[in-house]
Amino acid sequence: MRDRIFEVDSWREKQRFTREQVRDEIRALKEEKNATELHLESLQLPFMVVSQCLSNRDQRVPPELTRDQLGEELRKEEHTIENSKRVLTDVCHMGWEKIKELTNVICRLEREIQNKDDALVLEYHVKDLNRNSSDISYKLDPTRIPPDSMSEESYVHCIENTVKIAEQLMKESKHLREIMFKSREQARNQMYAQSQQVEMIMRRRIYDIQRARNEMEWQKYKLEGNLQKVDREIETLRAAVADKINPTKLVETRLETRMRRPVLERVQDKPMRGLIEEYERVHMSSSMLEKKLEEALSTYHGLYNHHQRVTKDLEYKNQALETDRRLIEIRKPLHRDDDSDFKRNVGYCHMPAELVTD
Template sequence: MELLGSTLTTTYARPKTSHFLPAISTMASSYRNTQPALLRSPSANMWRTNSYYKSSSALPLTSSTQRDHFDLVRANTTFYPSNRTLLTNRYTPDDWYKSNHSNYRESESSRKSAERLRKDTIRLMQDKEQLTRRTQENTSKNIAERVNDIVFWRSELSHEIDNMVTETAALSDVKKRLERALAETEGPLKVSQECLYHREKRMSIDLVRDDVEKDLIKEVEVIKSCQERMRRHLDRAIAQLASNRAAQHELEKDMSDKVSAQRIDDRCHHLRNTSDGIGYYRGIDRIDHSVSLPDTWSKFTDDNILHSQSERANSHKLRDEIEILLNTTSNEMWNQFNNANVAFTNRISETADAKNNLQAHLAKTLQEIFQTEMLIESLKKALRDKENPLKVAQTRLEERTRRPNVELCRDNPHHWLVGEVREIEDTIQKLQERLMEAENALQILVKTKVTLEHDLSIKAHSLFLDQEKCMGMRKSFPSLPRLVGYT
């Protein structure tokens, strides 16, 4: 507030501790109603001296001169208490009450806000605690359900493993019977071949192919056919046993995994907030090592069980087929043996044509063996010729992988090189397959050659040896129980 006629200015600093004091404009409005009227009234100017009025027309003073001038005015001027109070006070009692009430409201508001924050925070902590407890309980419940699922599938796996073990043992027993029956056919086969061998010693007109020889050949064929079927079923039994063991291995592996998973989930289910061994694993929730989903997890075990059941069904079917095969082959061999013994009483000679035919087949077989061997050598040479082109193509691909930065482009040469490598590899695979087929054909030809040579040798015997040697050898023929593999 400034005094009229003076450049002296009095300033007041607002307290920083409270921002609820009324604004300057409000206080100014309260002063307008009182002070201006007093200063403009004649009675208000009675105490002002002439020297004071003269100083109002002077130039603005500095701070030091202002103090000296003001002291001079005070010395020469008599102030009244009411006027002195009017000049020094800035706020009114109304302002003072308003300030107090404002402080009271601020205090009450801040206390209410703090109380509301405190209650909200306590309620939040309680809600979060309940939420954490419920979430942990739900997690424990889910882990328990997971353990129950594992226990269920473990029981299914255990039951299927027991069934598979039983089926594998049964198939193994039938396989042993089949092996014994196959071994028993070697004796009758050798007897028939020896009979044919002795009959080849017949001379001149006796060197004929009679009904005895036909029955002997048929007997050999029947026995070989039975052997072939037995071997085929034996191979199937061996393969089926391998499949059974593989399926059992998968079941046992799945069982082992589920045992480990159940142990881990049991430990997790029994973990509590007070348990030992718990700790922080930062970022573990952002790492997902999962390899399956619940559907794929159950489907994996279900597929293993279904696969095992399928293998068990195939094994059971194979066992039935082997049983039927053993009965069929024993009857066929025994019937043919009786027919050959009856035919021995009616000798006729037709050995020459059979011998010529066998020799022709043997020559063709030998020629085919020679050609097959040449083919095998050609295939091996062709495979060796493909090694260097494959090395070149693969080396080019490997060298081009060293191109820097953007030069490592999947361009046309890259596509051509990849196509070349795959084409050469496909060619090598086809040649290897053809080589394997040729080697298998060679083995079959060699086996056929041996059979033909053996048949030619037994047909060179003389007819007069039929009664002494052939019939003497044919007195011992396996019984039916031995032909079905029981003894």
């Protein structure tokens, strides 16, 4: 009896120890699961920021609404966040399933421990009985085998099986905790790397647009100067053409008046030849001035149309620049107050006073 009591008590202590180990593992797994859920919840802000960045860039006008590298990197960042959310959601669900399995094995251990407690109470009672005990009596068929009885080997196998199941579940739980930690760190590293890539492409994009905008502004300035120069030239040519009107009228009037001379006086004399030469000279000069005026007007209209196109393109470029600049303000919640990277991004673009404010 003493050996049996010792054996049952030993198994009970082992199961109690295993139960405490399982409880500790459940506690550790819950902490890891809570940390993973918190990280999963923290991904909502970056996802909203990236979605807002993509929506903001969709507001660009059609000439600037192109598939560029910044858009591709933003979509890649969105995909990275979605993939991280999916992975973390899966491991959280796996953690919930594993906690449920560990809870079930704890219930099984507690039930078996309670059975052993009850069995030990009976064993101690049987051990303490003697021939002088008051509660001894004759029994009907005391050697019968109770129903659902098992052999000693089956009994030991059942206990060992429960312990093995608990140990296997704890091993799986530990591996799952490592997966949770690895998934969180991997998600954090991937998001940081992609965020840095987006910041770099955004700086380059803003710099390129600023450079193109500045070139357009210089081109517009030069066009305006050329327009003023051609306009002054047109005014000068118009004045010159106007100055040729009276000389033309004069020479034509002189020629026409001399044609009214008497027949015998209509001599092609030297004054006649001089007036004809003057007429040809005045008309040639007027024709040249009118041709130059026409060419100047054509040049002016061409410059004016080009100026209008440059002005329109400059408006589109400014709108695109303002749109991409707004991304810096939109992405500001992703940076800490003392984030030197964000300050460096602003410094690279030379626009600390140009940020969009609320």
